[in-house]
Amino acid sequence: xxxxxxxxxxxxxxxxxxxxxxxxxxxxxxxxxxxxxxxxxxxxxxxxxxxxxxxxxxxxxxxxxxxxxxxxxxxxxxxxxxxxxxxxxxxxxxxxxxxxxxxxxxxxxxxxxxxxxxxxxxxxxxxxxxxxxxxxxxxxxxxxxxxxxxxxxxxxxxxxxxxxxxxxxxxxxxxxxxxxxxxxxxxxxxxxxxxxxxxxxxxxxxxxxxxxxxxxxxxxxxxxxxxxxxxxxxxxxxxxxxxxxxxxxxxxxxxxxxxxxxxxxxxxxxxxxxxxxxxxxxxxxxxxxxxxxxxxxxxxxxxxxxxxxxxxxxxxxxxxxxxxxxxxxxxxxxxxxxxxxxxxxxxxxxxxxxxxxxxxxxxxxxxxxxxxxxxxxxxxxxxxxxxxxxxxxxxxxxxxxxxxxxxxxxxxxxxxxxxxxxxxxxxxxxxxxxxxxxxxxxxxxxxxxxxxxxxxxxxxxxxxxxxxxxxxxxxxxxxxxxxxxxxxxxxxxxxxxxxxxxxxxxxxxxxxxxxxxxxxxxxxxxxxxxxxxxxxxxxxxxxxxxxxxxxxxxxxxxxxxxxxxxxxxxxxxxxxxxxxxxxxxxxx
DNA sequence: ATAGGGTTAG
Numbered sequence: 006x007x008x009x010x011x012x013x014x015x016x017x018x019x020x021x022x023x024x025x026x027x028x029x030x031x032x033x034x035x036x037x038x039x040x041x042x043x044x045x046x047x048x049x050x051x052x053x054x055x056x057x058x059x060x061x062x063x064x065x066x067x068x069x070x071x072x073x074x075x076x077x078x079x080x081x082x083x084x085x086x087x088x089x090x091x092x093x094x095x096x097x098x099x100x101x102x103x104x105x106x107x108x109x110x111x112x113x114x115x116x117x118x119x120x121x122x123x124x125x126x127x128x129x130x131x132x133x134x135x136x137x138x139x140x141x142x143x144x145x146x147x148x149x150x151x152x153x154x155x156x157x158x159x160x161x162x163x164x165x166x167x168x169x170x171x172x173x174x175x176x177x178x179x180x181x182x183x184x185x186x187x188x189x190x191x192x193x194x195x196x197x198x199x200x201x202x203x204x205x206x207x208x209x210x211x212x213x214x215x216x217x218x219x220x221x222x223x224x225x226x227x228x229x230x231x232x233x234x235x236x237x238x239x240x241x242x243x244x245x246x247x248x249x250x251x252x253x254x255x256x257x258x259x260x261x262x263x264x265x266x267x268x269x270x271x272x273x274x275x276x277x278x279x280x281x282x283x284x285x286x287x288x289x290x291x292x293x294x295x296x297x298x299x300x301x302x303x304x305x306x307x308x309x310x311x312x313x314x315x316x317x318x319x320x321x322x323x324x325x326x327x328x329x330x331x332x333x334x335x336x337x338x339x340x341x342x343x344x345x346x347x348x349x350x351x352x353x354x355x356x357x358x359x360x361x362x363x364x365x366x367x368x369x370x371x372x373x374x375x376x377x378x379x380x381x382x383x384x385x386x387x388x389x390x391x392x393x394x395x396x397x398x399x400x401x402x403x404x405x406x407x408x409x410x411x412x413x414x415x416x417x418x419x420x421x422x423x424x425x426x427x428x429x430x431x432x433x434x435x436x437x438x439x440x441x442x443x444x445x446x447x448x449x450x451x452x453x454x455x456x457x458x459x460x461x462x463x464x465x466x467x468x469x470x471x472x473x474x475x476x477x478x479x480x481x482x483x484x485x486x487x488x489x490x491x492x493x494x495x496x497x498x499x500x501x502x503x504x505x506x507x508x509x510x511x512x513x514x515x516x517x518x519x520x521x522x523x524x525x526x527x528x529x530x531x532x533x534x535x536x537x538x539x540x541x542x543x544x545x546x547x548x549x550x551x552x553x554x555x556x557x558x559x560x561x562x563x564x565x566x567x568x569x570x571x572x573x574x575x576x577x578x579x580x581x582x583x584x585x586x587x588x589x590x591x592x593x
Numbered sequence: 594a595t596a597g598g599g600t601t602a603g
Contacts, residue, residue, distance in 0.1 A: 071594095072594080073594050074594085075594085076594035076595070077594055078594095079594085079595090080594065080595070083595095106594095107595085108594055108595050109594080109595080110595090111595045111596075112594080112595050114595090115595070115596075141595085141596095142596080143595055143596045144595090144596085145596090146595095146596040146597080147595075147596050148596095149596085150596070150597085177596095177597095178597075179596055179597045180596080180597080181597085182596090182597035182598070183596070183597055184597095185597085185598090186597065186598070213597095214598080215597055215598045216597085216598085217598090218598040218599070219597080219598055219599095221598090221599095222598070222599060225599095248598095248599095249599080250598055250599045251598090251599080252599090253599045253600075254598085254599055256599095257599075257600070284600085285599060285600045286599090286600085287600090288600045288601075289599085289600055290600095291600090291601095292600065292601065295601095318600095319601080320600055320601045321600085321601085322601090323600095323601045323602070324600075324601050325601095326601090326602095327601065327602070330602095353601090353602095354602085355601060355602050356601090356602085357602090358601095358602040358603065359601075359602050359603095360602095361602085361603090362602060362603065365603090388602090388603090389603085390602060390603045391602090391603080392603085393602095393603040394602070394603045395603090396603080397603060398603095423603095425603055426603085428603095429603075
């Protein structure tokens with residue numbers, strides 16, 4: 006029997022079946038992301054070359070290795086992110102007439118999806134038909150994931166409906182989970198919940214713990230903890246006990262609302278149920294505390310977790326470092342950074358990004374730039390986020406020209422800007438009045454038709470409003486619905502503000518009605534924007550009524566409203582007297 | 594041998 010063997014990193018065929026250092030093709034052990042110190046523990050594929058060499062050997066073997074071996078190889082290549090190479094090798098297989106099956110085709114589809122080439126993924130479908138290979142639920146599930154990854158929510162939902170309606174395949178819990186996750190991560194919590202309810206009605210697809218966890222996490226991220234906890238109780242009743250993921254989501258939601266007492270309650274509850282907090286649970290706590298500026302308490306949590314035998318990981322340290330940056334303790338952040346290195350925990354690119362961001366937020370651009378240069382010499386490879394962070398820093402100090410240069414540098418270095426990058430740039434262009442530049446970039450990006458989300462449109466709508474192009478902004482807003490993008494509270498608030506700035510109070514009020522009608526509820530910013538609109542138009546009595554509703558719901562005037570009040574009616578005590586609540590707030 | 598859930602930075 007022929008066997009594979011590796012010596013000095015070079016794989017070759019061995020005909021010695023009894024050699025201990027050799028493994029059969031079936032038991033080929035392939036390691037990708039984990040680095041392996043010894044070669045004698047199996048067949049290691051550590052780079053693309055290894056994979057290609059192995060492939061070349063495999064295709065010359067007689068008899069040919071089974072398609073299972075090819076699948077394993079391809080999967081390993083996917084783990085190493087060599088997606089396009091998988092496609093090339095697959096083409097090679099086809100050329101050589103090597104038999105294929107549904108699994109290897111699904112893997113090819115996944116490769117295209119991971120390359121963000123859903124269009125190409127679809128072009129694989131005819132190969133199934135030509136070879137008489139039936140699609141499986143995995144085929145469509147992989148496609149759905151790919152479509153969502155390109156933010157094409159509407160297309161994904163359409164495909165899902167088509168699959169169900171035309172009974173192309175029977176959706177299973179995984180497919181529901183994929184669609185639910187795709188929807189929930191893009192703000193469609195309502196639809197995600199509807200899908201859970203739809204699953205409950207069917208006989209074959211009763212929701213499992215993963216389906217519940219997806220919607221619970223989405224609700225928690227929305228701050229809708231009441232509904233999340235109701236669902237958790239529902240799970241318990243249905244004999245699907247919540248697990249560590251469920252509790253971590255709930256605790257994260259509670260932390261972000263600053264509900265520390267409830268955090269503790271759930272923490273105790275999970276421990277009582279023998280679900281032990283893990284490093285993620287504790288990191289949720291350190292992160293939550295740091296985000297509130299309570300870095301010292303976060304450090305106490307870290308001490309506690311170590312006491313309990315749970316080792317902090319890089320995410321934990323990063324969260325605390327970010328806490329230091331947020332509270333302006335940049336030196337402390339830098340100490341911690343060095344501490345990590347001393348503990349042999351290599352700072353990740355995220356650690357660098359946090360520190361760079363810390364400097365940028367303090368407007369210490371030279372320090373930020375220096376760190377940026379440092380990593381290009383040693384340390385982790387900069388990420389798209391690193392560039393975005395620097396861009397944001399430059400935009401914040403008004404250095405649009407430098408930002409443009411860095412952006413160009415980023416492109417020429419082969420980085421693919423993401424939504425954040427473009428949002429920062431567009432926002433910068435609009436903010437400094439480079440409207441032409443902004444619109445031209447927007448048109449270019451929109452023409453590509455992918456990688457846009459609601460935040461992207463929020464930036465553009467806001468920019469148009471602030472630059473006197475309300476009509477264009479409004480038209481874009483209306484277009485969102487036909488694109489399957491759901492305006493969020495920011496979108497509506499931006500439009501309301503746009504109307505208010507032009508004195509179009511009635512349009513602003515209509516928009517407020519519209520958002521509530523679409524199950525999107527005004528937040529503090531929305532209320533403040535409305536109040537400022539009323540103020541600017543001196544519609545004080547309407548404002549008073551509106552304000553009663555606002556304070557009744559627990560919202561209050563923010564700094565910008567107070568400032569406007571001082572400017573407009575600061576010396577008119579008579580008007581102030583008409584607004585008793587405000588009087589109270591100002592005295593506080 | 595292929596597809597699904599929770600933590601960090603912009």
